[in-house]
Amino acid sequence: MVSLRLVALVVVLQTGYSMATVFPRPRKEENDSEYWLKLGREEIEEALLRPKLTNVAKNVILFLGDGMGITVNTAGRIYKGQKQGNSGEEGHLVWEKFPNLGLIKTYDLDKQVSDSASTATAFLCGVKANYYTVGVNGHVKFCDCQASLQEENRLTSIIQWAQEAKKDTGFVTTTQVTHATVAGAYAKSASRKWQCDKKMKKFGEGAAACKDIARQLVEDVPGKHIKVVMGGGRQEMGAPKTDITEDSCKRSDGMNLVADWINHKEENDKSYAYVTTTQELHSVDTNNTEYILGLFDEIHLPYETDRDTSLDGCPHIKEMVEVAVNTLKKSDNGFFLLVEGGKIDKGLHITSPKRALEELLAFEEAVELALTMVNTEETLVIVTADHSHVMTLNGYPVRGNDILGVVTESEEISDGLPFTTLTFANGHGFNYSFNGNEVVRPNLTGVDTTDKDFISLAAMPTYYDSETHGGEDVAAFAVGPWAHLFHRVHEQTHVAHVMAYASCTGPYKDCHRQAERPFNEYKILEDRVKKHPKRVSSSATGLLNGNILIFVIFVEILLF
Numbered sequence: 001m002v003s004l005r006l007v008a009l010v011v012v013l014q015t016g017y018s019m020a021t022v023f024p025r026p027r028k029e030e031n032d033s034e035y036w037l038k039l040g041r042e043e044i045e046e047a048l049l050r051p052k053l054t055n056v057a058k059n060v061i062l063f064l065g066d067g068m069g070i071t072v073n074t075a076g077r078i079y080k081g082q083k084q085g086n087s088g089e090e091g092h093l094v095w096e097k098f099p100n101l102g103l104i105k106t107y108d109l110d111k112q113v114s115d116s117a118s119t120a121t122a123f124l125c126g127v128k129a130n131y132y133t134v135g136v137n138g139h140v141k142f143c144d145c146q147a148s149l150q151e152e153n154r155l156t157s158i159i160q161w162a163q164e165a166k167k168d169t170g171f172v173t174t175t176q177v178t179h180a181t182v183a184g185a186y187a188k189s190a191s192r193k194w195q196c197d198k199k200m201k202k203f204g205e206g207a208a209a210c211k212d213i214a215r216q217l218v219e220d221v222p223g224k225h226i227k228v229v230m231g232g233g234r235q236e237m238g239a240p241k242t243d244i245t246e247d248s249c250k251r252s253d254g255m256n257l258v259a260d261w262i263n264h265k266e267e268n269d270k271s272y273a274y275v276t277t278t279q280e281l282h283s284v285d286t287n288n289t290e291y292i293l294g295l296f297d298e299i300h301l302p303y304e305t306d307r308d309t310s311l312d313g314c315p316h317i318k319e320m321v322e323v324a325v326n327t328l329k330k331s332d333n334g335f336f337l338l339v340e341g342g343k344i345d346k347g348l349h350i351t352s353p354k355r356a357l358e359e360l361l362a363f364e365e366a367v368e369l370a371l372t373m374v375n376t377e378e379t380l381v382i383v384t385a386d387h388s389h390v391m392t393l394n395g396y397p398v399r400g401n402d403i404l405g406v407v408t409e410s411e412e413i414s415d416g417l418p419f420t421t422l423t424f425a426n427g428h429g430f431n432y433s434f435n436g437n438e439v440v441r442p443n444l445t446g447v448d449t450t451d452k453d454f455i456s457l458a459a460m461p462t463y464y465d466s467e468t469h470g471g472e473d474v475a476a477f478a479v480g481p482w483a484h485l486f487h488r489v490h491e492q493t494h495v496a497h498v499m500a501y502a503s504c505t506g507p508y509k510d511c512h513r514q515a516e517r518p519f520n521e522y523k524i525l526e527d528r529v530k531k532h533p534k535r536v537s538s539s540a541t542g543l544l545n546g547n548i549l550i551f552v553i554f555v556e557i558l559l560f
Helices: 004-009 033-048 070-083 116-125 145-149 158-164 197-201 213-219 257-267 278-282 317-328 343-349 353-373 493-503 512-516 521-531 538-559
Strands: 059-065 100-105 168-176 228-232 272-275 291-295 335-341 379-384 391-393 422-426 458-460 474-479 489-491
Touching: 059 158, 059 353, 059 493, 070 353, 070 391, 070 474, 100 493, 116 158, 116 493, 158 168, 158 335, 158 493, 168 317, 168 343, 213 257, 228 317, 257 272, 257 291, 272 278, 278 317, 291 317, 317 335, 317 353, 335 353, 343 353, 353 379, 379 493, 489 493
Parallel strands: 059 335, 059 379, 100 489, 168 228, 168 335, 228 291, 272 291, 422 458
Antiparallel strands: 100 474, 379 474, 391 422
């Protein structure tokens, strides 16, 4: 049956092309050479002064924009600028001003294009995995329960490494708290779909020995020691508030894992709060609360475009982050926090650009807020994505053309019909017809492509009304201690290793001696050369600097 959304998509009006909205450039001086030369000099100076902090990171915050590939990031930048009344291309997202970045390869062990569970395993556990598996290594294939139970195949994550270093830990997501990305922080499962017992029963005896992801969150290490857990998923946790018809993963064992979570905290005399609305979240006394479980919807949280913003509704992601940071930063040993903008991915899967980009900007608000709450001299902040999507920016719209709008005139498009700047390589927006002579695409004249319910055109059809991920590299932006370790194209596992190395946890737990070193060798050398510049001739700078460095290192070895 053709959906009403697709019917709306193919409405054909013969009244002429729609007028595309064009936003103005904010700076008239862009036409002048001096503007760009000045900008170039400023960026060179900024690069030359780029800090390299080498102290131990007391705190680590990983912001994960699910599906936020390079194209999505670019579209988000333009959309942000246009919401401010500018053309948008010249603007920036807050993380684009971070001093360090690298590119991250996103393939799986068995797939060129990955999913969110295997990628989470890579960037949280530091080991590559197979498609649809989480928290286990490459010896575990999809749905192989027995292999996932073998200790040598089970992985530990940055959450567990931080806990072993006596740090507090937490995660915030706009999806279920048992969903793929955050599950990578605490679960070990041969299938990301095993969020509750019901999804495992169809595998019969083959999955009987394994534990579902929701139970692992409440019952096992490190899940049960996570101080802050916020997102959706009351259904998977066996504690729904409403009788919803959608069945994501309803528990069939009758367990109420929220009640179990509460009982565990009471038995161990821990202060806690279980919250389900914005008002309840705001009422939490973070100074006197050690554990928080926030479940704000039966399944995923609603899109930002559809969210109930009243106190009885779901909180904004930045509100969850504010409470999370205030709760965790009480720890004298520091903390680790994972923040996932999970509905960016969901909006792209349904090929709804406006929903996806509104989620991205909400995610950015959370990053901005967190930066005001921590000191980046002691906190490593990373913003990255797990994978991309197959959305593209098409040529050649004029500067400032509405990123959600249409291009009405283009010499490169042979059929002469208007097209959207943002389209998808596949998805349920595929809706082409054949007129007997040629394939014809829908005429977008008169269609409001900026509406949140608009479904973008797609080149290929897909099942289940879901567009697919893309396989290109994603970016990782970083600021804080050891952020400069992002410096080229890296394996996705590099993210976990940087977080562990910077915070002296997990595989790098023995690096705490670095905290006692006020400067590294290069900083000491730099200071000494500044004090005695005449001692170093221009012709012998390289050789002498090398000799000084060797001498400094030798002296430091003797001193330490």
